Amino acid sequence: MRKTLVYILILIVLCFGIYYFLFDNNNTNYDPAEAGFTVKDTASIGKIFFASNDGETILLERTDSGWTVNKKYKALKSTLDLVMTTLTKQAALYPVTKNAYDHAVKALSTDGVKVELYGRDGKKMKVFYVGGVAVNNTGTNMLIEGAKTPYVVQVQGFDGYLTSRYTTNLKDWRDRNIFSLPPDEIKTISVRYPDKPINSFVINREGNSITVKGDSNVTRHLDVLNMRRVNVYLRYFGNVNCEGYMNGIEGMDSTLNTSKIQSVIDVTGMHGQHQHVDIYWMALNKRSKNVTVSDPDVPDDYDADRLYAVINDDRDTVMIQQFVFKNMFRKAYEFYQKDDSSALKTTPREWPRNVMMHR
Secondary structure, three states: OHHHHHHHHHHHHHHHHHHHHHOOHHHOOOOHHHHOOOOOOHHHEEEEEEEEOOOOEEEEEEEOOEEEEOOOEEEOHHHHHHHHHHHHHEEEEEEOOHHHHHHHHHHHHHHOEEEEEEEOOOOEEEEEEEEEEOOOOOOEEEEEOOOOOOEEEEEOOOOOOOHHHHOOOHHHHEOOEEEOOOHHHEEEEEEEOOOOHHHOEEEEEEOOEEEEEEOHHHHOOOOOOOHHHHHHHHHOOOOEEOOEEOOOOOOHHHHHHOOOEEEEEEEEEOOOOEEEEEEEEEEOOOOOHHHOOOOOOOOOOEEEEEEEEEEOOOOEEEEEEHHHHHHHOOOHHHHHOOOOHHHHHHOOOOOOOOOOOOO
């Protein structure tokens, strides 16, 4: 019995030792100059620079109005938050083994991403290189600048590798917002349908007065503007995002050249902001839900879920969702229609659901 207790105690000590040395990242005895991959205080970071060996670079900078990308774009919050969380939680598990050393160093030099962190005062905080997945498919090979030994780094509780979090693809970093104006900051909204100009309209604000102008053949028979609908419509432009950027995709220019424009939207803010968006139909494809069942709001030749859009003079090409934009595709006469009282009982703050969008 006594021997059994001794064996149990030895087993407990061994298990504790294994856990301590392999999993308790906060208690490793590695030299921080060689294995200090953790940044506990990300609030002190003022700038982050990524550079890949293929020449792609990302510069993230903290400004009074938020983080920017490459001095031009607003940073995508979800991607930024993921990197910051990774910096606080990533830690060295163990040095790369001798057998894996050559492979790890070669991968770091050919496919690695250089990461430079700077404080709010502009001083360099830390520089390290992010490589690929470790040989056991758990953890990521990383190397502190100036160190001789790369380490396998991991976020505790996460078995995957971290390389993709340090992406140098601009599409992954750019904020996807298209419209972000609160109702009282909107001066004009113009929605034009090239195929059906009779449905086009312009909303204009002058002081406390708001007007909706459309084709005179339509509006001259309508004299009472439905201000509830106007106010609801203005709220749709408060936070509108695209699904993703499509710049640089092979054949995209040709696709747009042969695509039909669905609508053109221009929004101007009270302080001179202007957003211009050309929206194109996306051709029906194998993934289209309306391949077998028609959508009453979308012509049968086009995808019922997604459209293409080209934004401003930069000619950024993005993919947008019908679900997000359908509320903007209204017709001039709809702003003069009376509301169905029964519909308002269920959706008092929204546009009546029985009104179909532009087809």
